[in-house]
Amino acid sequence: MRSARPFGRAADWAQLLRISAVFSVPGDALAGAAACGQRADRGTLAAMGASLCLYEAGMALNDYSDREIDAVERPGRPLPSGRIAPAATLAASVVLTAAGLRLAAAAGRPALLTATALAGTVWAYDMRLKHTPFGPAGMAAARALDLVLGAVATRGTRPADGSRRRRAVAGSAALLGAHTYAVTAVSRHETLGAPAAVPLAALGATTAVATATGRAGRVPAVFAAAYGAAAARPLAHAAANPSPQLLQRAVGGGIRATIPLQAALAARAARPGTAAALLALLPLAGRLSRKVSPT
Numbered sequence: 001m002r003s004a005r006p007f008g009r010a011a012d013w014a015q016l017l018r019i020s021a022v023f024s025v026p027g028d029a030l031a032g033a034a035a036c037g038q039r040a041d042r043g044t045l046a047a048m049g050a051s052l053c054l055y056e057a058g059m060a061l062n063d064y065s066d067r068e069i070d071a072v073e074r075p076g077r078p079l080p081s082g083r084i085a086p087a088a089t090l091a092a093s094v095v096l097t098a099a100g101l102r103l104a105a106a107a108g109r110p111a112l113l114t115a116t117a118l119a120g121t122v123w124a125y126d127m128r129l130k131h132t133p134f135g136p137a138g139m140a141a142a143r144a145l146d147l148v149l150g151a152v153a154t155r156g157t158r159p160a161d162g163s164r165r166r167r168a169v170a171g172s173a174a175l176l177g178a179h180t181y182a183v184t185a186v187s188r189h190e191t192l193g194a195p196a197a198v199p200l201a202a203l204g205a206t207t208a209v210a211t212a213t214g215r216a217g218r219v220p221a222v223f224a225a226a227y228g229a230a231a232a233r234p235l236a237h238a239a240a241n242p243s244p245q246l247l248q249r250a251v252g253g254g255i256r257a258t259i260p261l262q263a264a265l266a267a268r269a270a271r272p273g274t275a276a277a278l279l280a281l282l283p284l285a286g287r288l289s290r291k292v293s294p295t
Contacts, residue, residue, distance in 0.1 A: 008084035014292050016078045016089065017059045021255050021294035023285035025055045027262030027278045028143065028176070032150025034269035035172040036165040040154065046107040047153035050115050051146050053100030054122055058142070061093040061126040073191045097123075107153035114152050118145040136184040143258075144177035147265075172265045179209050179231070179261055183254030186238070190247040190295060199238035199250055206231040206254075209261065216268040223264035223275050230282070231257035248295050255294045256285050 008016075029047040033040050063070065063079050064086055071080035078084040097119050104115030125138035151169045182205035189198055207228060214224030234253030238246040259282045267275035285294075 008078060008088070012078045012083040016063055016084055017056050018292065018294050020285060020288040020292045021059070022052060022055065023281045023288070024255050024258040024262075024294075025051050025146075027259055027266075027281070028146040029150025029153065030274050030278060031172055031176070031262045031265040031269075032147040032152075032169060033154040034266040034271040034274055035147070035169040036151045036154060037168070037269065038154045039271075040274070043107040043111065043153040043155050044150055046103050047111060047115075047150045050100040050104040050107075050111070050153075051149060053096045053103060054115065054119055054146075057093045057096035057100065057119070058122040058126060060089050060096065061123065062130075064089045064093065065126050065130070104149065104153070111149060111153035114145060114149045118142060118149060121145060135188065136181045139184040140177035140181035143180040144173035147173045147176050168269065172269070175209050175213055175265065176258075176261065179206060179254070179258065182206055182209075183251060183257075186235070186247060186254065187251045187295065189242070189244075190251050191244055193244050194242045194247060196239050196242050199235045199242055199247065202250070202254070203232060203235040203239060206235065206257070210264075213261070213264045213268055219272050219275075220264055220268040223260060223267045223279065226279065227257055227260035227264050230260050248293075251295045252289055252293065256282060256289065259285060 026048045028051055029044050030040055032047070033044045038044075063077060067079040067086055070077045075081060079086055079089060101112065101115055101119060105112040121138060121142045125135065125142060129135050129138040148169060151165075182202035186194070186199055186202050210224045210228030210231070213227065214221035231254055234246070234250040238250040260279055263275040263278040266272075266278060
């Protein structure tokens with residue numbers, strides 16, 4: 001590993017933090033609010049800010065924990081190339097985690113407790129679980145908790161139908177988690193290649209998620225179809241040729257496909273306006289990903 005600059009340039013941090021992937025984050029909180037039958041409010045916005053901070057903390061921590069592996073497999077990444085110092089990366093992870101918890105606290109105690117569990121999951125994934133068989137489950141749990149964070153941070157839940165809302169939130173979180181598990185399972189092979197069975201299994205999983213999400217009615221079915229198309233095409237290409245390049249494209253496509261999935265989950269909860277607004281983020285994420293890779 002080369003001698004690193006202490007802080008690096010803005011472009012280096014954009015690459016380290018995989019800035020093009022941030023468009024996939026706000027929809028977690030919005031889908032959570034929709035699942036519990038509420039419109040987004042100040043608590044939801046605080047949850048979105050907390051989610052963004054914790055997500056980017058995880059991105060920085062990911063490169064910090066993988067710096068020796070990246071020196072061999074991805075020497076052009078900001079840490080092994082010496083453009084950012086490992087100490088600065090770790091410090092950024094700590095600061096972003098603290099900021100995320102502070103924002104969650106502004107939405108109330110349940111939001112802070114959920115964000116604390118989310119932060120713990122993020123750190124456990126990056127520092128311990130990622131290269132174990134539990135890695136995909138850890139990442140899936142983090143995404144599911146992010147949606148729950150949006151639900152508990154949003155005000156106005158009526159105790160009379162609390163049980164129904166909890167089931168709705170749990171169902172949406174499970175679908176988002178299943179998608180995340182599938183994409184993460186593919187990402188473990190994106191530098192060295194994989195058997196065709198890996199992207200094929202992910203394709204089957206995302207198809208099942210699209211089918212389950214679209215069962216709620218005609219409008220959710222439209223958004224679920226958009227999600228299915230976004231996730232399926234790069235996975236099908238990777239299954240036909242599971243090379244590192246196509247697997248990386250499948251992972252990037254899977255990250256972007258999170259956006260139409262969040263839209264479908266919002267439509268499933270009778271929030272078509274929220275769904276349409278989320279879907280509008282997809283082309284923005286696609287354009288930025290051509291400049292800064294989300295993987």
